[in-house]
Amino acid sequence: MSGPTASLKPPTGAVAPERHPDAPPPGELLGPHYDQCFACGLKQPHGLHLAARAGEGASVTAEFTIASAHQGAPGLAHGGVLAAALDETLGSLNWILQVIAVTGRLETNFVRPVPVGTVLHLEARATAVHGRKIYSAAVGRLGGPDGRVAVRATALFVKVPIDHFTDHGRAAEIKAVLAQQEQVKAVRALEVNP
Numbered sequence: 729m730s731g732p733t734a735s736l737k738p739p740t741g742a743v744a745p746e747r748h749p750d751a752p753p754p755g756e757l758l759g760p761h762y763d764q765c766f767a768c769g770l771k772q773p774h775g776l777h778l779a780a781r782a783g784e785g786a787s788v789t790a791e792f793t794i795a796s797a798h799q800g801a802p803g804l805a806h807g808g809v810l811a812a813a814l815d816e817t818l819g820s821l822n823w824i825l826q827v828i829a830v831t832g833r834l835e836t837n838f839v840r841p842v843p844v845g846t847v848l849h850l851e852a853r854a855t856a857v858h859g860r861k862i863y864s865a866a867v868g869r870l871g872g873p874d875g876r877v878a879v880r881a882t883a884l885f886v887k888v889p890i891d892h893f894t895d896h897g898r899a900a901e902i903k904a905v906l907a908q909q910e911q912v913k914a915v916r917a918l919e920v921n922p
């Protein structure tokens with residue numbers, strides 16, 4: 729199997745990612761970043777309900793139980809759903825680095841089939857930072873946090889200002905989110921000037 733594409737390799741001058749001093753402590757449940765998020769939101773009946781926790785250093789862990797709504801082939805998880813779980817786990821690194829960044833590129837490796845009813849144990853780690861670009865990698869295992877590797881991903885996230893969401897999101901949802909003061913406070917706390 730070949731390695732990641734060239735644009736997923738940190739360029740010369742990239743630096744090691746730093747865990748932010750205000751990052752949640754290792755082991756702390758991060759909670760959904762948006763209650764309607766397909767991957768972590770608890771108000772999506774068929775969503776993944778993925779639960780991520782802060783890890784050591786620039787890392788997070790997460791768990792996701794594959795439900796029947798997540799099938800592709802009979803009794804097996806859909807590859808796109810697994811990619812969403814990897815994407816969400818990688819995105820949760822935002823809380824550790826205290827930035828707002830979106831996925832620019834996500835490369836997945838599907839190593840083993842993932843049966844319905846199993847728990848996928850995920851871990852993601854930021855590997856390098858170069859300007860607005862955050863390089864990261866994730867792995868998903870079956871049978872426990874040290875179990876057999878089922879999926880892997882390498883990613884590039886790009887830091888964005890909050891306007892990324894308010895400019896592009898559908899007005900109804902943006903208005904509803906802005907009405908939830910707690911949500912806005914959490915997002916403002918992460919606001920960055922790229």
Ligand SMILES: CCCCC/C=C\C/C=C\C/C=C\C/C=C\CCCC(=O)SCCNC(=O)CCNC(=O)[C@H](O)C(C)(C)COP(=O)(O)OP(=O)(O)OC[C@H]1O[C@@H](n2cnc3c(N)ncnc32)[C@H](O)[C@@H]1OP(=O)(O)O
Pocket residue numbers: 735761762815816817818819820822823827828829830831832833859860861884886888890893894902905906915918
């Ligand atoms: C008020 C309501 C707010 C609600 C917000 C809620 C929560 C947010 C807060 C925290 C979130 C916490 C956890 C999140 C958890 C999970 C999130 C899941 C993540 C996702 O699921 S998110 C959805 C999918 N995602 C998109 O929807 C992105 C669509 N896309 C774009 O919006 C643009 O495409 C963008 C912004 C990516 C870049 O655009 P841009 O114009 O800002 O920047 P530009 O193009 O200049 O790129 C700058 C440098 O990145 C390099 N670069 C860019 N893209 C690249 C690529 N694809 N491959 C290789 N390199 C790439 C360039 O080569 C350049 O590199 P260099 O600097 O070296 O020249």
